[in-house]
Amino acid sequence: MKVEQIYTSCLAQGTYYIESEGEAVVIDPLREVAPYITKATGDGARIKYIFETHFHADFVSGHVDLARETGASIVYGPGADTSFSAHIAQHGEEFRVGRVTFQLLHTPGHTMESACYLLKDETGKAVALFSGDTLFIGDVGRPDLAQKAAHMSVDELAGTLYDSLRTKVMTLPEDIIIYPAHGAGSACGKNMGKETTDTLGNQKRTNYALRADMTRAEFIREVTDGLTTPPAYFPLNVLLNKQGYDNISEVLKRGQQALNPDAFEMAAKETGALILDTRAPHTFAKGFIPNAVNIGIDGSFAPWVGALISDIRQPILVVTEPGREEEVVTRLARVGYDGTIGYLDGGFDAWHSAGKEVDAIASLPAESFAPFATKPGVQIIDVRKPGEFDSEHVVGAQNFPLDNINEHISALDPQQSYFVHCAGGYRSMIFNSILRARGFHKLIDVRGGFKAIKESGAIPVTAYVCPSTFTK
Numbered sequence: 001m002k003v004e005q006i007y008t009s010c011l012a013q014g015t016y017y018i019e020s021e022g023e024a025v026v027i028d029p030l031r032e033v034a035p036y037i038t039k040a041t042g043d044g045a046r047i048k049y050i051f052e053t054h055f056h057a058d059f060v061s062g063h064v065d066l067a068r069e070t071g072a073s074i075v076y077g078p079g080a081d082t083s084f085s086a087h088i089a090q091h092g093e094e095f096r097v098g099r100v101t102f103q104l105l106h107t108p109g110h111t112m113e114s115a116c117y118l119l120k121d122e123t124g125k126a127v128a129l130f131s132g133d134t135l136f137i138g139d140v141g142r143p144d145l146a147q148k149a150a151h152m153s154v155d156e157l158a159g160t161l162y163d164s165l166r167t168k169v170m171t172l173p174e175d176i177i178i179y180p181a182h183g184a185g186s187a188c189g190k191n192m193g194k195e196t197t198d199t200l201g202n203q204k205r206t207n208y209a210l211r212a213d214m215t216r217a218e219f220i221r222e223v224t225d226g227l228t229t230p231p232a233y234f235p236l237n238v239l240l241n242k243q244g245y246d247n248i249s250e251v252l253k254r255g256q257q258a259l260n261p262d263a264f265e266m267a268a269k270e271t272g273a274l275i276l277d278t279r280a281p282h283t284f285a286k287g288f289i290p291n292a293v294n295i296g297i298d299g300s301f302a303p304w305v306g307a308l309i310s311d312i313r314q315p316i317l318v319v320t321e322p323g324r325e326e327e328v329v330t331r332l333a334r335v336g337y338d339g340t341i342g343y344l345d346g347g348f349d350a351w352h353s354a355g356k357e358v359d360a361i362a363s364l365p366a367e368s369f370a371p372f373a374t375k376p377g378v379q380i381i382d383v384r385k386p387g388e389f390d391s392e393h394v395v396g397a398q399n400f401p402l403d404n405i406n407e408h409i410s411a412l413d414p415q416q417s418y419f420v421h422c423a424g425g426y427r428s429m430i431f432n433s434i435l436r437a438r439g440f441h442k443l444i445d446v447r448g449g450f451k452a453i454k455e456s457g458a459i460p461v462t463a464y465v466c467p468s469t470f471t472k
Contacts, residue, residue, distance in 0.1 A: 001100050001121065002043070003128065005179060006035075007196055010302050011059055011334065012185035014196060016130055018119065020098025025049040026072075027117060027130050028181050029062035031248050031334045036062075037069060047072045048097055051104075053132025053181055054114040055080070055241045057145055057234035058188055058306070060336045064244045077115030078106050083243040089115070105168045107134040109161020110141030110188075112150045116169065118176075128177045129200065134161070135169055136180045138193035140209040144227055145188075145234060154227075158220040170210060174201030187234075187303065190226055228403070233306035237336045246338055248330075255318070255329035255340030261354040264317060264344045273315035273341060276305075278328050279348065281429035285363045285445060289344075289351060292319060292359075294433040297328055299426045302335045307403055308430070312336050318343040319351075361432050363445040369419060370458035381420045383431045384450065388423065394453060395460040402427045405434055414439045421446035421453065 006015040016027040017039055024045040026036050040047050047070045050063045063074050064084055074086040091106035099122040107116050110133045119128040133141035143157035178200055184192045204210045209223055259267060268275060275292040277284055284294040295304050316339050320328050325343045332340055344351060352358060372378050380397040382389050389399040400408040422428040425448055432443045453459050
């Protein structure tokens with residue numbers, strides 16, 4: 001028996017490939033399915049089942065394409081309603097794969113069709129639980145995403161999750177390995193650990209939501225406390241996962257149309273496409289196409305695309321480092337943004353060489369920012385999350401989290417100068433590029449963010465407060 005976790009860091013997502021005696025299953029596959037087929041071919045195995053733990057909101061699963069290409073059966077938990085052929089299993093139903101068995105455990109709460117898959121070896125011993133978004137390492141799935149579909153309140157869903165965990169998960173052997181669908185950085189939970197696996201026994205000792213003496217009311221209160229607004233693209237991804245989507249090869253072909261500067265400029269005018277520049281923040285700042293938005297590919301690219309580009313059907317034109325076009329189009333498609341219509345052939349250098357109009361954003365190191373930081377009236381914007389800001393920040397800074405940028409714009413003056421920073425420089429350039437495209441021309445990015453500010457030692461910051469001491 002082979003159990004392999006295929007972890008995608010930018011989505012903080014775990015897909016699983018399990019093979020036994022020439023048969024294999026894939027659990028929660030990503031959109032691009034060729035790697036799973038290649039893996040099975042290399043093992044001389046046939047992919048028999050595609051197990052889905054629930055209708056994912058944060059990414060588009062590859063279940064439809066993988067089933068089409070392999071003939072594997074797609075399996076969902078009770079109550080799932082799909083527009084494609086799928087086996088809707090019952091609680092306790094078993095699936096034989098080679099010499100091992102998977103048992104579906106219906107664990108509603110995160111969503112109503114949520115299911116975990118209990119893996120038993122050839123002797124019938126339970127060895128692992130593929131827990132989807134029901135149980136994470138250090139946390140449990142947020143119960144506020146399925147309200148509309150379930151016709152239930154957040155508290156009702158949280159109570160349902162409590163029951164699922166207590167009666168169907170926590171009763172399992174403590175030595176089984178928990179394999180969750182997500183890790184730290186995912187928006188599907190709020191308190192996930194950096195580890196991507198653990199034993200159930202250790203989780204029962206360390207996961208706040210699995211405390212043995214926790215009442216149902218305490219669970220509901222603690223699990224629902226501090227939930228942030230889910231990204232706007234979540235419901236749209238759920239719909240794609242329920243109804244199906246364009247084949248990934250078609251999306252890649254469409255998105256990898258090489259356009260010279262003139263054709264690129266014309267396409268932007270004719271389609272109203274968003275120009276998405278995926279180069280590194282410091283490179284973008286030195287020169288970019290006017291009105292382009294910067295979301296660097298070497299960062300939490302897909303989640304920020306989903307959080308900030310509200311229309312999943314938005315036509316997109318890409319500017320990236322030459323050779324990374326397919327990677328960018330693929331990572332957009334993972335979260336349902338299938339509207340890429342081409343990329344700038346030769347990258348920004350080709351645009352600049354063609355004599356096209358360019359823009360830039362002022363940027364300075366923390367040491368150069370220091371003389372301004374203590375001057376009266378200087379406007380400093382910190383775009384980190386509220387918890388990061390509350391823990392420690394530059395004295396006098398205002399907190400305008402990037403996540404909620406559209407809510408902040410009305411409070412800002414396009415004629416005012418602003419020094420903008422985040423933790424390390426990634427988020428602040430996204431913030432600056434969006435504001436720049438909306439008429440803000442006096443933005444100064446502080447390179448290296450709060451980390452560089454602290455290291456400089458020349459800029460007053462507030463006393464550090466450990467986030468764990470915040471009132472819940």
